[in-house]
Amino acid sequence: MAGPPAPPVTQQVGSARGRGQRPEAGELREAARCLVVDADGRSVPFKALYGEQKAIVVFVRNFLCYTCKEYVEDLAKVPKAFLQEANVRLIVIGQSSYHHIKPFCSLTGYTHEMYVDPQREIYKTLGMKRGEGNNVSVRSPHVKSNTLLGSIKSMWRAMTGPAFDFQGDPAQQGGAVILGPGNEVHFLHLDKNRLDHVPINTVLQLAGVKTVNFTNQPQIIDI
Numbered sequence: 162m163a164g165p166p167a168p169p170v171t172q173q174v175g176s177a178r179g180r181g182q183r184p185e186a187g188e189l190r191e192a193a194r195c196l197v198v199d200a201d202g203r204s205v206p207f208k209a210l211y212g213e214q215k216a217i218v219v220f221v222r223n224f225l226c227y228t229c230k231e232y233v234e235d236l237a238k239v240p241k242a243f244l245q246e247a248n249v250r251l252i253v254i255g256q257s258s259y260h261h262i263k264p265f266c267s268l269t270g271y272t273h274e275m276y277v278d279p280q281r282e283i284y285k286t287l288g289m290k291r292g293e294g295n296n297v298s299v300r301s302p303h304v305k306s307n308t309l310l311g312s313i314k315s316m317w318r319a320m321t322g323p324a325f326d327f328q329g330d331p332a333q334q335g336g337a338v339i340l341g342p343g344n345e346v347h348f349l350h351l352d353k354n355r356l357d358h359v360p361i362n363t364v365l366q367l368a369g370v371k372t373v374n375f376t377n378q379p380q381i382i383d384i
Contacts, residue, residue: 192286197276200262211341216250217368220335224255224265228355235375237271247370256281290334293354302360339368
C-alpha cells in the first residue's frame, strides 16, 4: 500500500518556470490575500490554508474535466493517516462556483479539503496557463480514459447536470504547489496541458508524505 516515509524535500526541481521554480515574493503575497470558498460558501484567505502547516495544493482545470476527475480520484486514495503523520494538508482548488464542490467530492470519493477560486485570481497570480501548450506528448499516470471517451463522459455530465455548466473556464490549466508553513514555497508546477499532471507520489515525496501504490497489483514485501 505504501512506500517508506520520505524526508521533507525543500530544493527546487528543474529550472523552467513551468516546474520547480518558486513564484516571486510579490506574487505569493498577492495570492495569499485572495479568498477561496469552501463547500458551504464560506470565504477564507488563501494563506489560511498553509500559514500554520505545510500544504500540498492542487489546482484543477475544472470539475467537469475528465482528466481532473481521474486525477482527484487518485488523490482520494491518499490515506489521511499518511498526511497526519507528516503534518501536511492535502487541498484541491477548483475555479467553479462552490455549489459544485460537494457533488464533485461525491463523484470522486475525495474526502480531503477542497475549495474554489471562482474568479481565478490565484490561478492568474501564480501564472497558470490558459489553452493547451505545444507539448501534447506528456501523459498523466493517473488518467485512464482516452481523449475521445473522456471528452464524451465530460459532455454527458454537463448535459445531464441540473444546469448546462462547464464548472469553470474550460481553457484554464491547473498546477500544483507545496508551501508553508509561513511563506516557504517548496515546489511549484504549472500544467502545460490537461495531461501534464505531476505524479501524485512525486508531490507526496517532496512534502515528506509516504507514497501510495496506485496500481491494483499487490506489492511484494521482503521479510
